[in-house]
Amino acid sequence: xxxxxxxxxxxxxxxxxxxxxxxxxxxxxxxxxxxxxxxxxxxxxxxxxxxxxxxxxxxxxxxxxxxxxxxxxxxxxxxxxxxxxxxxxxxxxxxxxxxxxxxxxxxxxxxxxxxxxxxxxxxxxxxxxxxxxxxxxxxxxxxxxxxxxxxxxxxxxxxxxxxxxxxxxxxxxxxxxxxxxxxxxxxxxxxxxxxxxxxxxxxxxxxxxxxxxxxxxxxxxxxxxxxxxxxxxxxxxxxxxxxxxxxxxxxxxxxxxxxxxxxxxxxxxxxxxx
Amino acid sequence: xxxxxxxxxxxxxxxxxxxxxxxxxxxxxxxxxxxxxxxxxxxxxxxxxxxxxxxxxxxxxxxxxxxxxxxxxxxxxxxxxxxxxxxxxxxxxxxxxxxxxxxxxxxxxxxxxxxxxxxxxxxxxxxxxxxxxxxxxxxxxxxxxxxxxxxxxxxxxxxxxxxxxxxxxxxxxxxxxxxxxxxxxxxxxxxxxxxxxxxxxxxxxxxxxxxxxxxxxxxxxxxxxxxxxxxxxxxxxxxxxxxxxxxxxxxxxxxxxxxxxxxxxxxxxxxxxxxxxxxxxxxxxxxxxxxxxxxxxxxxx
Numbered sequence: 001x002x003x004x005x006x007x008x009x010x011x012x013x014x015x016x017x018x019x020x021x022x023x024x025x026x027x028x029x030x031x032x033x034x035x036x037x038x039x040x041x042x043x044x045x046x047x048x049x050x051x052x053x054x055x056x057x058x059x060x061x062x063x064x065x066x067x068x069x070x071x072x073x074x075x076x077x078x079x080x081x082x083x084x085x086x087x088x089x090x091x092x093x094x095x096x097x098x099x100x101x102x103x104x105x106x107x108x109x110x111x112x113x114x115x116x117x118x119x120x121x122x123x124x125x126x127x128x129x130x131x132x133x134x135x136x137x138x139x140x141x142x143x144x145x146x147x148x149x150x151x152x153x154x155x156x157x158x159x160x161x162x163x164x165x166x167x168x169x170x171x172x173x174x175x176x177x178x179x180x181x182x183x184x185x186x187x188x189x190x191x192x193x194x195x196x197x198x199x200x201x202x203x204x205x206x207x208x209x210x211x212x213x214x215x216x217x218x219x220x221x222x223x224x225x226x227x228x229x230x231x232x233x234x235x236x237x238x239x240x241x242x243x244x245x246x247x248x249x250x251x252x253x254x255x256x257x258x259x260x261x262x263x264x265x266x267x268x269x270x271x272x273x274x
Numbered sequence: 275x276x277x278x279x280x281x282x283x284x285x286x287x288x289x290x291x292x293x294x295x296x297x298x299x300x301x302x303x304x305x306x307x308x309x310x311x312x313x314x315x316x317x318x319x320x321x322x323x324x325x326x327x328x329x330x331x332x333x334x335x336x337x338x339x340x341x342x343x344x345x346x347x348x349x350x351x352x353x354x355x356x357x358x359x360x361x362x363x364x365x366x367x368x369x370x371x372x373x374x375x376x377x378x379x380x381x382x383x384x385x386x387x388x389x390x391x392x393x394x395x396x397x398x399x400x401x402x403x404x405x406x407x408x409x410x411x412x413x414x415x416x417x418x419x420x421x422x423x424x425x426x427x428x429x430x431x432x433x434x435x436x437x438x439x440x441x442x443x444x445x446x447x448x449x450x451x452x453x454x455x456x457x458x459x460x461x462x463x464x465x466x467x468x469x470x471x472x473x474x475x476x477x478x479x480x481x482x483x484x485x486x487x488x489x490x491x492x493x494x495x496x497x498x499x500x501x502x503x504x505x506x507x508x509x510x511x512x513x514x515x516x517x518x519x520x521x522x523x524x525x526x527x528x529x530x531x532x533x534x535x536x537x538x539x540x541x542x543x544x545x546x547x548x549x550x551x552x553x554x555x556x557x558x559x560x561x562x563x564x565x566x567x568x569x570x571x572x573x574x575x
Contacts, residue, residue, distance in 0.1 A: 102312050102372070159311070162375045166355070170313050170371050210358020211365060218366040218407070 004087040005272055008113050010175065011123030012167055013095030016190030016230060020123065021073065021092060022052030023230040023253040024264055029053075033250060037265035037272075040078035040085050048092070049073060056231070057247060068097050070109065077268060086272050101174050102159050102167055114178035119185070119271035123228070124168050126191040169215050176219045184274035185223045186267040187216070192227030192256050200258035201225040224270050227256030315373030315399035318441060321418065324369050324403060328416035333550060334442055334484070337452030338469065339424025342494040346450075346534040347374070347402060347421045348381035350547050353537065354404070361548040363406035363415055370402045377402075377421070381535070396423045400442070406551060415553060420446070431473050437480060446484040447554060451518055455493040455531065458510040459500070467513065474521040488554055489527045490546065491518055497533040 011017045029049075031038040043049070048071045055061065070091035078085045097107055159167070189201065197204050202225045206213045216223055230253045246252040255261045316324070324330075335343040351374040354365050368374065376398075400422040406415040420442045430437040443449070457466050477483045491514070499507060518527055532543045 103310060104312050157311075157376050157379045161379050162311075162372060163355075166371055166375055170311075173367075173371070174312060211355045214358050214365050215367060 002085045002087060004089065005118040006089045006113070006116055007119050007121055007268070007271060008117040009090055009092060009121045009123070010098055010171065011095055012099050012125065012164065012171070015095055015123035015125045016188070016228065017095070017123050018052055018092060019056060020188070020190070020228060020230045020253075020264070021049070021090075022054075022056035024268075025049040026053040026056050026247075027250050027253060028265060033263070035263040035265045036081065036269040037077040037079055037086075040076045043074045043076070059231075059243060068094055068107065070094075070097070070113075077265070077272070079269070079273070082273065088268070088272065098171055099159060099167070102162070102170050106174075111178070114175060117179065117183070119274065120175065120179070120183060121267055121271060122172075122185060122187045124187065124189050125164070126189050126194060127164055165209055165212055169212050172212075172215060172219065181219065182221050184271045185216075185220050186226060186271050187223060188226045188228040188267060190228050190230065192254075193229040195227065201227045201256055222274060224267075225257070226267050228264070228267075229254050229256070230264065311372035311376075313369060313371040313373070315370050315376065315421075316401040316403070317399040318401075321401040321403075326405070326414075326416045328405075328414050330403075330416045330418045331447045331554065332418050332420065332442060332445060333448045333450065334420045334446035334487075335422070335450050335452060336427070336443065337424060337450075337492075338427050338466075338473070341424060341452040341454050342534045343421055343424065343450075343452055344377050345381045346452075346492070346494070346532075347419060348377040349534050349537055349543060350419075350550075351375075351378060353544070353547060359409065360406075361551040362409050363551050364409055365404065366407045366414075367405040368403055369405075373399065373402045396425050396429075398423060413553075415551070417551070427473060428469075430476060431469060437476060437482070440482070443477060444482045444484055446487045448488045448490065448550065449484055450490045450492050451527075452492045452494055453514055455496045455511075456498040458493075458514070459504065459507050463510055467510075467517065470514070471517055474517070478521055483521060485522060489518070489522060489524070491515060491527050491529045492534075492546070493529065493531045494534050496531040496542075497536070502531075 009017050027033065028035065029039050070093040073090040073092055075088045075090065076085055077088055091113055093110065097110060199207060205225055243252055251262050253264050255264050255266045335346065337343055354360055358365050400420050402419040402421060404417040406417065457463055493511065501507065515529060519525060530542060530546050532546065533540065534543060
């Protein structure tokens with residue numbers, strides 16, 4: 001049995017969307033992993049997926065073009081458990097396109113995708129501190145240089161002045177106006193390997209980011225949280241060789257819910273089996 | 275959902291906007307060109323487009339410029355951001371995330387010494403909203419904060435047309451009367467008191483003072499007062515209290531001495547925030563007073 005589903009991948013710039021897709025294609029395209037989902041057939045055009053895969057394998061930064069039009073990806077994913085094949089249609093929008101929504105600049109294609117999507121895979125970049133503007137280190141100003149400072153530092157707020165977690169809540173709020181409350185929503189915290197915690201991912205979000213957690217709780221009813229470490233390293237990391245070894249073992253990327261799993265198909269599995 | 279039970283007194287909009295659909299509310303919030311950010315602060319028209327089944331509670335921050343009203347709001351938002359809840363109420367939503375972030379941004383500018391004059395501007399929308407849910411009873415609270423530029427209040431002193439446009443002061447459920455505590459000792463005290471008296475008198479003449487609202491006198495920037503035991507300071511403070519009491523024809527208005535900028539173990543500030551988040555007339559049940567019922571329940575069991 002084959003079904004077609006649309007999945008919108010959402011995230012601000014550098015949230016890890018393309019890295020995850022690159023890792024996914026690199027690990028899952030040839031099957032044989034025993035993971036929940038496998039790629040049954042190759043899409044007709046794999047140029048973009050292969051470019052993402054290449055960047056991931058070579059541990060280089062994904063080279064995105066300046067075009068704001070999304071790269072359309074189609075994946076045929078097969079579930080051995082349900083014996084179903086899913087034709088997954090994914091647009092890889094640049095994070096900047098989502099960030100523009102916060103400035104009331106909404107691309108028609110985004111609005112259209114929001115209204116048509118069957119599920120949402122949302123990426124949030126882990127940042128060490130969730131800092132508000134006024135928690136940033138205070139700039140000390142000598143009286144004589146104050147005038148110069150005033151000229152250099154505008155008092156007009158820009159999107160970058162809004163804390164990143166609030167930007168995410170604003171984006172969730174927009175999505176909530178466009179989709180049904182019960183839409184399957186997988187929230188992935190990327191760069192999870194940098195987080196040292198004994199908590200489950202959901203407890204971690206609840207404890208560390210209650211503002212976002214509460215908002216999600218009250219607006220979406222079908223949610224699952226994942227920690228995602230797709231890259232598994234900082235670029236130019238000195239443990240390059242070690243990561244190469246893990247790449248060959250297909251153990252560089254992993255997913256975390258309440259324990260570590262190398263099956264990075266889990267978020268898709270959750271989304272499409274709902 | 276409809277907006278029955280919303281604060282009709284806030285409405286200053288054409289009738290057709292009374293029953294907005296989800297779509298047209300979103301449109302009005304997104305398409306509005308005067309607001310640069312999605313979920314920015316709201317104006318007198320689009321505040322009424324917010325759909326809720328709750329009657330909003332309107333809290334007005336009242337005072338001339340440079341009294342710390344915006345900083346006060348920024349601090350409230352900051353604590354909600356960090357803790358996700360306050361006074362047994364969980365934060366659930368806001369229609370004005372960007373509006374709050376702008377207050378925090380201005381607070382940062384103020385701390386950096388970048389913003390002595392460029393604070394909440396006349397043209398900025400004043401309304402901010404909070405949707406809260408009680409941790410156990412699930413009771414919902416919809417709070418609307420009016421953080422108008424101090425310059426607008428200054429305009430009210432001399433411009434009737436500006437004064438009469440203000441629909442919020444009169445209909446406030448609570449009004450926070452801001453005073454710069456530092457100014458009570460300064461040379462500008464007399465001038466400040468005259469301006470305040472004129473402003474209050476004009477509002478009273480136009481029957482725009484919210485006589486039934488719960489009132490709070492906020493002596494802000496209290497940390498900057500060199501000697502709070504100074505006789506002159508005490509006298510001036512009492513004069514200001516007496517002025518408010520005379521205008522509102524009430525004997526005891528609660529007084530709060532705070533520093534709205536600091537969040538480090540600032541108990542006085544947190545106390546006032548907690549009281550604002552609690553619904554009006556909420557009778558706090560002290561568990562120790564429930565010992566009779568508990569004893570009866572135990573005996574029955």
